[in-house]
Amino acid sequence: MTGPGDQAPTGAGPDSDSDSDSTTGTPTTGTPSRGIPPRRTGPRGAGPRSIASRLMDNRWAGLAGLLVALLAPFVNATPYALSVMTSAAIFVMLAAGLNIVVGYCGLLDLGYVAFFAVGAYTSGVLSTRLGLPLVATLPAVLVVTVIAGLVIGAPTLRLRSDYLAIVTLGFGEIIRVTANNLDVTGGPSGIYGIPGLTGGPVSFYYVTVLIVALAVVGAARLGRSRLGRAWRFVREDEDAAEAMGVHTYKVKMAAYVAGAIWGGLAGVLFGAHLSAISPTSFTFLQSALVLMAVVLGGMGSIRGVVVGAVVISVLPELLRDLADYRYLAFGVLLIIVMLVRPQGLWPARSREAAQ
Amino acid sequence: MNSTVKSTANAPLLSVEDLRLSFGGVLAIDGLSFGVGEAEIVSVIGPNGAGKTSAFNCVTGFYRPTAGAVRLRGRDITGLRPSAVAALGVARTFQNLRLFGEMSVLDNVRAGTHLRIRQNVFDALLHTPRYRRGERESTEQAHHWLDFVGLRGDRYGPARALPYGEQRRVEIARALAREPDLLLLDEPAAGLNHGEKAETLDLIRRVRELGVAIVLIEHDMGLVMDVSQRVVVLNFGREIADGPPDEVRRDPEVVEAYLGRDADEAEIEEARASVAGGRDGGA
């Protein structure tokens, strides 16, 4: 049949490197050309974008967020503040990973902490038992988390979504209970003396921020690729996706494995940060908090999810003055936010940027 | 694989052979056979619940037939998963619009280009030239097919925001972007007004001119008789006629199925008018 090769030039603009959602082949930087009347205005709609909307681009929002993270230690560099900020950065990475599974692909995973645990334990065990530096454990961490993703995903991803939630919840618990009962993982007391990645807490914070920033950009780029679109096709309508030639099972597996890798690498940072891990760090509550960060920020919106993760991890610390009431206040605040903004703090756009 | 007498070389594009499908003992399709040649338009008609949509689902891999075979150019595709059938050049639309509602109209049509874009995870992470090329081509092709179906609405906004008639067009554009050899349209004119129906008729003709064969489920008899080379009639899962429109129109069993016995021409016209615009609830 006649392919699109014989079409008139559609004038899709030069590629841009911007990180705005689902922008493909349409520049978000640079002024729209006014000389040639673009064939695509009129029904194809959308005039030049306002400065405000440009500032909301992921690229600018992301750079601003990164700047805040890099400058924060100059404002407050007490060990406590650094520790809170480092934990927040790691939590952002977890949320970015879960967002691939839940936000992009629409798979409700209630046991995401399993991958966090697998990463933390793999690097923890290898570094303490074999005396390896943490970086040397990374290849093994990648292999083990990918295998964990495949093993947990293979049976569960064939299930309908409501069953999926229950089964992933079960797998999360199985990993924790296993860690609790094995000798190699140190049983209930866990693993001590995990080496750090760097000399001190300040440098570790900066390394963490850098890795997490790369992880966030990577997740966003995956989301805007052929694979990322396929994830959303599956989320929106699995049958229609299949009818277009999308192998939905493989695509879901890819989302699950990507989520596993993000979670596993966050686990490595977690072990390096605290130098000790135990099964109590990997409870269902942790899975629920990451999921909350994704939902609070706006499912499928990388900007929103980063904001959601920072809020979820930092807010309880800010509420410390309320002592015993702080988790009550935390819960009430979350409920209020979800009532006022059910789509999340900074939801994904379904409109794509036009020229 | 090619166990029948037909050779692959001159086998019809699609052949459905003695298809049977039962749901818990209830026969939805009871022995359906028909063929579709290259660039041919074949319509499947019949009252609601006759098994038309189920037949589409069997051909496209959504249902596994209880018995019988579906062949594409002589190759047995029975029981392949839908994405594998799509990869062989079969595209479809759904009776109840199935767009990716929260995604942009362009993204919806990009779905059709999914199998043609060459791009791996590293291309996506590093934004390699291959990534850029793939994305650009996908976008250009999406625009091309939206132009082809004559979409007037906003392409950058979410698909759910378009009016119903426009959504129908987007679904066809999405299927065409798959660049199929065979297109299955399940009631593409249902719920459309008179003008939109005429445009759909024109669109179906233009698709055929591209060399695409079409199987059409449609209740509007005027449209069916106008556009099809052949008409297959189903009634309660049973095939009661298969032939050129003029022949099928006069077939006594068809007349009976639509009208009950002893109908005269006036009643046939009346029935045609009433089935036109009919709906049914199947998936």
Ligand SMILES: Nc1ncnc2c1ncn2[C@@H]1O[C@H](COP(=O)(O)OP(=O)(O)O)[C@@H](O)[C@H]1O
């Ligand atoms: N998934 C299903 N499960 C059970 N019965 C079904 C299913 N799909 C279709 N049927 C039944 O098969 C018959 C044919 O339906 P369908 O193919 O939708 O008819 P048509 O498209 O001709 O209106 C109907 O009786 C319908 O109820």
Ligand SMILES: [Mg+2]
């Ligand atoms: Mg039907």
